[in-house]
Amino acid sequence: MNELLIIDDDAVFATVLARALARRGVASRHVESPAAALQSLDPAPARILLDLNLAGDSGLALLPKLKARSPMARIVVLTGFASIATAVEAVKLGATQYLAKPADADAILAAFGQQEPDPALPVAAQPMSVKRLTWEHVQRVLAEHDGNVSATARALNMHRRTLQRMLAKKPVAR
Structure with missing residues (x-):
């Protein structure tokens, strides 16, 4: 199945994203909580978009459970509070990619499509403050x-x- 599961507590964002994905021919469904996410894995989706903060619950805590129940799914972690520490931890726990909000449908689909690391990514011209x-x-x-x-x-x-x-x-x- 080529469906995308959106796990995000922001219903407005998820609805807008689902419409944008539908315009690109991608079927999706949306759940708002970790419990609902685990229940919605039958049938297992090919792609999962996981918000890092689910109304106070950690998406990082949910990530290993998702991988255990759906090992072939590609998981992209999406967050409004990006940090290097959470990005590294998400990848260690099995995430395919890590994106900071705001991310549009094209960026999300590109993250799912990326099979290998991209060494051609440009290095930031200015160091962090x-x-x-x-x-x-x-x-x-x-x-x-x-x-x-x-x-x-x-x-x-x-x-x-x-x-x-x-x-x-x-x-x-x-």
């Missing part, structure tokens, strides 16, 4: 502590509330 490097480091340490804010704050030697304020903000631009 110190603020962005700090954001990436905090995200990596947070991932190492399984999302535990208190343990992460202790590891970073900072106050928990300060870390919570940092995490509540949008990611710093590159």
Whole structure:
């Protein structure tokens, strides 16, 4: 089956994406929660688009379950809060590709179509800012502590509330 399963808690985004995919001849269905996602794997879709943040639940926690139940499916992780740490972890857990929102239907389909790594990707002309490097480091340490804010704050030697304020903000631009 050539269907695409969209796992995203943002119903508006999923509806718009499903329409754009339909215009390109791609059938899709949408679920909003990890439980609904696991129930919708019969029949197993060929492609799965997985949001990283599912109303507070982690898409990374769902990723191994999806791979176990549907090992041949190509999974693309999509997130509004991209970081190097989560991208690396997603690929380690079996994701085919990792995309930052906003991503259009063409970019998503291209991510599913990519079979091999692309060494011809251009290298960023400007290095990351110190603020962005700090954001990436905090995200990596947070991932190492399984999302535990208190343990992460202790590891970073900072106050928990300060870390919570940092995490509540949008990611710093590159």
